[in-house]
Structures are given as structure tokens and as C-alpha cells.
Amino acid sequence: MSCGNHHDVPCIEIRPLIVLFIDNEISDAHQADIVEIHFGECPPCKVEMERESQSILLMRDLLTRCCNEPAPTSLHERLIEQTQQLHQEMTMRTEITYTESTYTEITVDGQTQIEITSKIRREFPLE
Structure with missing residues (x-):
């Protein structure tokens, strides 16, 4: 060419x-x-x-x-069912656990100091 x-x-x-x-x-x-x-x-x-x-x-x-085809109705139904089931499981839990971790690295005059902290908090929802 x-x-x-x-x-x-x-x-x-x-x-x-x-x-x-x-x-x-x-x-x-x-x-x-x-x-x-x-x-x-x-x-x-x-x-x-x-x-x-x-x-x-x-x-x-x-x-x-x-x-460009629509998803089958059975897929929509399964998604709705699984979402409802997950919602029920989440609301039935007796405790909620929160975990927070932090990582801090500080270098001063060539020396590095590392601090790692972890906090765990549990809450029990009122029913």
C-alpha cells in the first residue's frame, strides 16, 4: 500500500x-x-x-x-432471593464486630519507627 x-x-x-x-x-x-x-x-x-x-x-x-439481550427472569428472581436472604442473615446476627487497624511509619534522622494498632469493637444490636 x-x-x-x-x-x-x-x-x-x-x-x-x-x-x-x-x-x-x-x-x-x-x-x-x-x-x-x-x-x-x-x-x-x-x-x-x-x-x-x-x-x-x-x-x-x-x-x-x-x-444486547436481557437477563433471564430466573436470574432476576435468584438475585432478589439471595439479596433478601443476605439481608435476613445480617439482621439476625447477635453481634456486630468492627475491626480497625492502623499502620504508622515515621522516619527521623535515618531511624524508622513503626507503630501498628488494632482496635476491635463489638456491638450487640437491640431487637
Whole structure:
């Protein structure tokens, strides 16, 4: 794929960037400009980019149509059931335990002091 004309950036260096250019994934604005200029100067590369762009659009459309199905009713029912069961288990517990741990590291004059603390608190909910 080359039009036979001299370009600042050869076609062989532009080809791997075509999909990145289409998806706006070239993070370097200067490089994106170089690719865009190349497409303006090189009809074969521009045609290749347009074909690739069309293929990507068709693939995305196909995936959207094929993979956009609602979840089965049985899945919704199981999720509701499991959520209700978990809620019941949580409200039936006789104690709630909170654990808090901290880690502090202080370096002064080349000496490091480490302090680790842990607090455990239990609460018994009123029923």
C-alpha cells in the first residue's frame, strides 16, 4: 500500500497506527497530526483507513445487536432471593464486630519507627 510518492512518514509506519487513529487512541497529538496529514497526502492509506473504519463500525453494530439481550427472569428472581436472604442473615446476627487497624511509619534522622494498632469493637444490636 503506497502511492509511490515520498512522505515524511513512510506508509509502512502508518499502517500499524490506522486502528489507533480510528479509535482516537493515539495519545500524542503531534503523532495523530502526522497520521492525519499522511492520510491527506496518500490516497491508498486513506482508503485503507476508511475500509478499516467501516469494518470496525460493522463489527461494533453486530456485537451490539447480538450481545444486547436481557437477563433471564430466573436470574432476576435468584438475585432478589439471595439479596433478601443476605439481608435476613445480617439482621439476625447477635453481634456486630468492627475491626480497625492502623499502620504508622515515621522516619527521623535515618531511624524508622513503626507503630501498628488494632482496635476491635463489638456491638450487640437491640431487637
